[in-house]
Amino acid sequence: MTDQTVLDEVADLRAQLEAANLAYHRDDAPIMTDAAYDAMRRRLAAMEEEFPEVQDAASPTQMIGSPVADGFTKIRHAQRMMSLANAMEDADVNAFQSQILKFLGMPEVADIILTAEPKIDGLSLSLRYEDGRLVYAATRGDGSVGEDVTENAKVIADIPQWVENAPAVMEVRGEVYMTHADFKALNERQLAVGAKTFANPRNAAAGSLRQIDAEKTKGRPLAFFAYAWGVLSEPLGSTQMDAVAKLSAMGFSTNPLMKRLCTLSDVLTHYHMIEAQRASLGYDIDGVVYKVDDLALQDRLGFRSTTPRWAIAHKFPAELAWTRLDGIDIQVGRTGALSPVGRLAPVTVGGVVVSNVTLHNEDYICGRDSKGQPIREGRDIRVGDWVQIYRAGDVIPKIADVDLERRPEDAQPYAFPHVCPRCGSDAVREDDDSVRRCSGGMGCPAQSVERLKHFVSRPAFDIVGLGDTLIERLHDLGWLRAPADIFELQLVRGGTGEGTFSELDGFGDRSAQKLFAAIETARTQPLNRVIQGFGIPHIGNSVSADLAHHYNSWDAFIAAIDRGTVGTGEVWDELMAIEGFGKTIVAALLTAFHQATERAVIDRLVPMLTIEDVAAPVVTESSVSGKTIVFTGTLERMSRAEAKTRAESLGAKVSGSVSAKTDILVAGPGAGSKAKKAAELGVEVIDEDAWMVIAQA
Ligand code: IVH
Numbered sequence: 001m002t003d004q005t006v007l008d009e010v011a012d013l014r015a016q017l018e019a020a021n022l023a024y025h026r027d028d029a030p031i032m033t034d035a036a037y038d039a040m041r042r043r044l045a046a047m048e049e050e051f052p053e054v055q056d057a058a059s060p061t062q063m064i065g066s067p068v069a070d071g072f073t074k075i076r077h078a079q080r081m082m083s084l085a086n087a088m089e090d091a092d093v094n095a096f097q098s099q100i101l102k103f104l105g106m107p108e109v110a111d112i113i114l115t116a117e118p119k120i121d122g123l124s125l126s127l128r129y130e131d132g133r134l135v136y137a138a139t140r141g142d143g144s145v146g147e148d149v150t151e152n153a154k155v156i157a158d159i160p161q162w163v164e165n166a167p168a169v170m171e172v173r174g175e176v177y178m179t180h181a182d183f184k185a186l187n188e189r190q191l192a193v194g195a196k197t198f199a200n201p202r203n204a205a206a207g208s209l210r211q212i213d214a215e216k217t218k219g220r221p222l223a224f225f226a227y228a229w230g231v232l233s234e235p236l237g238s239t240q241m242d243a244v245a246k247l248s249a250m251g252f253s254t255n256p257l258m259k260r261l262c263t264l265s266d267v268l269t270h271y272h273m274i275e276a277q278r279a280s281l282g283y284d285i286d287g288v289v290y291k292v293d294d295l296a297l298q299d300r301l302g303f304r305s306t307t308p309r310w311a312i313a314h315k316f317p318a319e320l321a322w323t324r325l326d327g328i329d330i331q332v333g334r335t336g337a338l339s340p341v342g343r344l345a346p347v348t349v350g351g352v353v354v355s356n357v358t359l360h361n362e363d364y365i366c367g368r369d370s371k372g373q374p375i376r377e378g379r380d381i382r383v384g385d386w387v388q389i390y391r392a393g394d395v396i397p398k399i400a401d402v403d404l405e406r407r408p409e410d411a412q413p414y415a416f417p418h419v420c421p422r423c424g425s426d427a428v429r430e431d432d433d434s435v436r437r438c439s440g441g442m443g444c445p446a447q448s449v450e451r452l453k454h455f456v457s458r459p460a461f462d463i464v465g466l467g468d469t470l471i472e473r474l475h476d477l478g479w480l481r482a483p484a485d486i487f488e489l490q491l492v493r494g495g496t497g498e499g500t501f502s503e504l505d506g507f508g509d510r511s512a513q514k515l516f517a518a519i520e521t522a523r524t525q526p527l528n529r530v531i532q533g534f535g536i537p538h539i540g541n542s543v544s545a546d547l548a549h550h551y552n553s554w555d556a557f558i559a560a561i562d563r564g565t566v567g568t569g570e571v572w573d574e575l576m577a578i579e580g581f582g583k584t585i586v587a588a589l590l591t592a593f594h595q596a597t598e599r600a601v602i603d604r605l606v607p608m609l610t611i612e613d614v615a616a617p618v619v620t621e622s623s624v625s626g627k628t629i630v631f632t633g634t635l636e637r638m639s640r641a642e643a644k645t646r647a648e649s650l651g652a653k654v655s656g657s658v659s660a661k662t663d664i665l666v667a668g669p670g671a672g673s674k675a676k677k678a679a680e681l682g683v684e685v686i687d688e689d690a691w692m693v694i695a696q697a
Helices: 004-026 034-050 090-104 180-192 201-209 214-218 240-249 264-280 295-301 362-366 445-456 468-476 483-493 509-522 527-533 541-551 554-563 570-576 583-594 596-608 640-649 673-681 688-695
Strands: 064-067 073-076 114-120 123-130 133-139 145-147 169-177 223-232 259-261 285-292 311-315 319-332 338-349 352-358 386-391 398-403 524-526 610-612 628-632 653-655 664-667 684-686
Touching: 004 034, 090 264, 090 285, 090 295, 090 311, 090 640, 114 223, 114 240, 114 264, 123 201, 123 223, 133 145, 169 201, 180 201, 201 214, 223 240, 240 295, 259 264, 264 285, 285 295, 319 352, 319 445, 338 386, 352 386, 352 398, 445 468, 445 483, 483 509, 483 596, 509 524, 524 527, 527 541, 527 554, 527 610, 541 554, 554 570, 554 583, 570 583, 583 596, 628 640, 628 673, 640 653, 640 688, 664 673, 664 688, 673 684
Parallel strands: 524 610, 628 653, 628 664, 664 684
Antiparallel strands: 064 073, 073 145, 114 259, 114 285, 123 133, 123 169, 169 223, 285 311, 319 338, 319 386, 338 352, 386 398
């Protein structure tokens, strides 16, 4: 039982914060300073962490953060907004179905009922209804935290402000978009008043939804399709199709081309039917989304770190155009990689003007892939060549082909540089690497600047106001070299006089104060963003999130990494057992932390931060919470992957090898050395039936 004084304090803090939120956001009449608000919010968050039993999805800590620089308030989604994995070809759709069947432990030949619907090319929005009333609308943001665009959403005709017969709490998710006709008319109006025009309907929709002044959004014709949901206090149905029909009955606009299909061949037929209608729909779509229809199966399949296992976006083929390659520039990235970028005679591909194209690496330019196999039938790429460009979705344009018949006679094979164009250090290529890297490390200005840019970027430390240009300027001045310098800026450069912000051109006191405030806010970060911020090769957004979910706290994470060794040992096995992790990721992680200069940069930074723990995703209290489970042998009733996901959702850790720390070994038929070792160590060994009892708890 929780102490009454704790309950009272939590209730009191929540009431005060809620009142402050209303006064600030609804009435525009704040009743406390930002600092007092933040302190109170931190106190509440700390108590919720210490006493998990008082946690509540409706707590102010879960809902609204502090106002962001551009005037939008942040909203923490009660349930993350995920993205979708992509299928480019029919074979990928086949693989999607096989993976589902495998995960569920179903026969390979079974059919699974899927829904298919257009993938709308707009921006996603989450609408929260409480007792039928729209309480907020939030953009996707980084998936966890979005922007509060409630006032703007309220002026969209497709978004009801009240719904009848809705669950008490209901988050409806869907896509805001603009029709072709409205887009054209908007651009004509913009031109007429000398305002800026938009490149495509998606940009127009995004720009209009993110108007600070909702009155302006009113003049922008936006539309909305509902296709998914977040938190629900009761289910909308037992299938995707029925749940969407329910949303439609409540007054949401849903896509008329959504269909339930029983076989893969019907699914692909529907894809081509939608593709054939693409040009005449009147709004942009960029593919077809398939979802497992049965919501109980969706539940079992669950999520990878950023995408559901039960859905996939089958994209339409890329759009193509021919143009001339005018030059090749070499960019040096944060890991020292030399990346060739092609400069093109500008050309329109799928409605967007393209003037740069990635050329990947030196092998790619020569006409070989990473395994030495020919690409483009071995045709190399030379400056002056005519090249075919393709764009698929939002990805950076690429070269599909080169026309040898139009090659100028004097065109020379491209000589890839062997020294870094920025610092002159040797650019070396390791045997098994497709990339040539500058060996200058943090001494190379390009590498240290790129690291800093990565560090402050949105998915990492998200320091608003410290943009690329300012980073470059402060780096040139020698004020910023490593991330830790950012947190000492105010201390070292905040005064007046030489070497301070006051003598920087165009940088007034107010901008400096704003920047320092943003930096102070950024000192507090969840573990995943901190890991991501280091900019270690291969350790991106989703890997960092997986690591944070696995270790929960910085102390646990760094203790494990310190004990780890590359290629062998308990930590290596533990990391390798995380879904989606392989040798490249794990080796890159351990190597970076064990490398002296890298480590010095990290060790200087960490004491300056408040690193927030990251809870493992929705964990149920269970008989195996906190225990370490190892699976071995064949499981017949669910796949290894499902067993692992299930165990983790019950609060257990899953390891790949048996050790003294193992609590339970689940041994299916054919269990060998692990069962023997478990017996020697006195570890509890159970069979699949006993595991199913735990799994179904
Ligand atoms: S379902 C958990 N359905 O595509 C999965 N998404 O690439 C929820 N999108 O962020 C998404 N049309 O913004 C879904 N019919 C559709 C969609 C759709 C467009 C967007 C959505 C999502 C992105 C992922």
